[in-house]
Each structure stands twice: as structure tokens, then as C-alpha cells.
Amino acid sequence: MNPNVSSIDQRRAQRKRANFTVVVTDAINDRPIGHLGNLSATGMLLISVYPPRSEAIYQVSLPLPGLGMQPQTIELGIQEQWHEAAANPGQIWSGYRIVAISQSDAALLDAWLSLPGGHG
Numbered sequence: 001m002n003p004n005v006s007s008i009d010q011r012r013a014q015r016k017r018a019n020f021t022v023v024v025t026d027a028i029n030d031r032p033i034g035h036l037g038n039l040s041a042t043g044m045l046l047i048s049v050y051p052p053r054s055e056a057i058y059q060v061s062l063p064l065p066g067l068g069m070q071p072q073t074i075e076l077g078i079q080e081q082w083h084e085a086a087a088n089p090g091q092i093w094s095g096y097r098i099v100a101i102s103q104s105d106a107a108l109l110d111a112w113l114s115l116p117g118g119h120g
Contacts, residue, residue, distance in 0.1 A: 027059040027075055034094065036062060041106075041113060043097040044078065051092045052080045057099065064112040072112075074105040 022036035024046055034048030052058070057079045063071035077100030086093045101109065 022062055022064075024060050024062045027061045033058065033060065037093065039109075039113070041098075041109060043081070043095065046094045046096065047086065048092050048094060049090055051083050052094050054080060054083075056080050058096075059100075064108060066115050067108060067111055072108050074101070074108050076101050076105065 023032045024034050024036055024044075025031065026033045033052070034046035037045035037047050039045075057077060059075065059077055061073050061075045063073045065071040076098050078096035079099045081095045081097055083092055083094035085091070
């Protein structure tokens with residue numbers, strides 16, 4: 001990720017809604033941390049039952065369907081930016097920025113983001 005990209009530019013990145021269920025997994029302890037709400041080249045929205053630690057950094061993996069016969073799983077380093085209670089009781093919405101991604105996973109993410117449908 002480019003350190004010169006401002007947080008405003010990150011927020012303006014086109015987000016793609018997940019129109020299917022994608023479970024985001026903590027890669028360190030292999031436990032789900034939430035469901036993907038939307039995803040961009042610079043960040044993501046997760047819907048979970050537990051609030052994350054403020055500004056915590058997580059190593060996560062998630063499958064990206066539609067790039068072949070089987071979903072392609074990518075691994076990211078993400079940092080919590082904000083979280084709040086959702087309208088549905090028991091749900092927390094959390095915004096994260098991507099702080100680490102390999103070149104090959106970035107290429108898969110770019111390919112997935114360019115697929116038709118689901119942009120928001």
C-alpha cells in the first residue's frame with residue numbers, strides 16, 4: 001500500500017459489495033472474525049458479533065469467488081479504523097484499511113474488483 005495515499009483517498013476507493021457470504025478468518029488462530037460487507041483495493045467493511053480492538057492489526061484470509069472454478073483465497077494485513085453497533089442487535093460494523101498484501105494477492109484482488117456487479 002502506498003504510504004502517500006491519504007485516508008480520504010482510501011475512503012473514496014470504489015467498494016464492491018459482497019453479494020454472497022464471505023467469511024473472513026483470522027489467519028493466526030484460524031477463527032472467523034466476521035462476514036465481508038464490502039471490499040476495495042484499500043480496505044474493507046466487516047460485520048461481526050464482537051467489536052475489534054481499536055486500531056488492532058489482524059492477519060486475515062478470505063475467499064474471492066468468481067475468478068475460476070474454485071474461489072481464490074487471499075491473505076491480507078488489516079488495521080481497524082472504526083467500529084459501531086449496527087441497526088441489527090448483536091451486530092458490529094467495522095472498517096479496516098489494508099496495511100499489507102502480497103503482489104500476487106493484490107493482483108487477485110484487482111481482478112475480483114474488476115468483475116461486473118456489486119459495486120457500491
